[in-house]
Amino acid sequence: MDLHITQDEFVRAMASVQGVVERRSTHQVLSNALLTAAAGELQVMATDSELTLVSRHVAQVSREGMASIHAAHLFQVARNLPTGPVHLVLENQHLVVDAPPAHYRILGLPPEDYPAFPAIEAVSKLEVGSEGLKRLVDETVFAIPLDDQRYGLNGGHLESVESPDGESRVRLVTTDGSRLCYSETPYSGTFGMGRHMLLPRKALVELRKMLDRPEEKVEIAFGERAATFTMGTAILHTRLVDGEFPAYRSVLPKTHLRRLEVDRIALLEAFRRVSLEAVDQSNTVRIQVQPEQLLISARSVDHGEANHPVPITLEGEPILMGFNVRFFLDVVSCMTDEALVAELGEALSPCVVRPRDRDDALFIVMPIRLE
């Protein structure tokens, strides 16, 4: 292995796998990245044995080859190098990093011991736009419980749906029991295999980082147990979560008694400000839905109280509802829309929030009982 790469491209290469490698693995090889010098590029691969990422970067390769090097350490080295060309050479299982005046000789593991990129028997293959996929993740991933082993809840459920005007879309659905979120984007291709799969949270987080690359299309392939996301310069492979996502459609309210329109930024600021006093165990805010405004308030035993009006237009009768403000904050801040619509029933019925001007995202927040 012998190649030249620019320092900033080397930093990007090593940065791309930092979220995948295990920092404190008992299995030493899982702390490493596999560097492969191939025709005109440096490929960096990392795996935690569930999730595998390969990232491709332009390089001048004069001898092909592979090296297995501690990923976090090599990232630190790369970041601190002088700008300009970096020369990487493998010598007796040591990676020599030469970027004068800096010079490193870093011990690796045998590259042949590195896990192979897992094979996948794809029964479905589809293509989506990367901007749409980015939004899909942003609008749902926060509602996947962090440490929840409840069967079927610990992942994002991807399925195929048909939009009202007949467009084929992938829909990603997540829930933590108090919220349910979905977001959709059009796809082309075939969605087989019972038409759904459950994606681990970590895979969605790494997919989201990958989508910051300036590329237009992502190919999604999946089989019974695994899926891959492929872009021009990166490929992510993930095992699917075992389990069946709950039959969430029964939770979606069919009707509503009240409907209101609100400016998203005004609502977000009000929630942020009032949340400073919503410090009880449920982070309780009271929302008085009035004909021309929401009056959002909270009261804490220690400090005091906050009140904040937000202008709205309302169809239906006024009502008083209670919410966990943190749940609402996530929902309101994940979108980029100007105007939101909320559909309400009775005080303890699920509250539906969605962007006013598009039909491809929907959020349900459960109210809490006020004392």
Add this chain to the structure above:
Amino acid sequence: MDLHITQDEFVRAMASVQGVVERRSTHQVLSNALLTAAAGELQVMATDSELTLVSRHVAQVSREGMASIHAAHLFQVARNLPTGPVHLVLENQHLVVDAPPAHYRILGLPPEDYPAFPAIEAVSKLEVGSEGLKRLVDETVFAIPLDDQRYGLNGGHLESVESPDGESRVRLVTTDGSRLCYSETPYSGTFGMGRHMLLPRKALVELRKMLDRPEEKVEIAFGERAATFTMGTAILHTRLVDGEFPAYRSVLPKTHLRRLEVDRIALLEAFRRVSLEAVDQSNTVRIQVQPEQLLISARSVDHGEANHPVPITLEGEPILMGFNVRFFLDVVSCMTDEALVAELGEALSPCVVRPRDRDDALFIVMPIRLE
């Protein structure tokens, strides 16, 4: 109490005391700040009973008065308010914060229970430039041990010295046993009381923050047990540390065998890069002092090794020395000078580092034994 203040000034006022207040105090009043509305200004005071800070901010006051409010909470509230004017009114021991559409009512404690600003019987009063004082702290504070109760070491020692050309200067000296640093700046006024005092680390840290204000002069007053630092818009009062700083002058080398000049940034970058492999308990780097370069290197059992040359001009014989790179990094990064001078003796003699072009700072770093 009734006043108007701009939101950004209110944020600055509350920000200024966050480092002083105790976040988890059993004594509730020490988590609070005392707000005083006086002629044309809002004064914010905080204390941890050792250290007291008063910060003054322009406000339109229509009724004078005082309020004792949880400092961290009020800072959070201030930061999240809309930009524009903020109206603060005291109503029945509640501070009403009105910045439409945001409205808070925050419970306070009786302001008369707040500790009074401590009196000081000053025997010395002097005046220094704020830029010089800033440098004084930056070039020394890092060497005060964080959790060291060794008698006399747990503070910065301020004393009066005379420069080679007869200028009166304050000198701040710190040491942690492995390093000794001092920095000087001219003063006017009288330095009485045996000509020294020992300042707590936290006082120096808060003083440094205070010096970011655009002011020119600082008055330092001190007596047997306390000192104050006064600027136009802030005053800091601190108890002095009991104890006697070590007789550090005996440590200062009188002669040297080797003298070298080096570019500070080049040295800093070399240390940063090599430090990534200096991960043993002593963070050991080897420095080979050669006629035209330092060759800095480190080797770690797990990862590998780093080598980094730095051009120098040397008077004296080549030598090999070992250092804890972290100790050296602090010293080299605290200065802003272009060129440094190092004066060396034998391999285990103290190493003196100082700026080439000024005589008002000096750093001693102890070498370590190489295996």
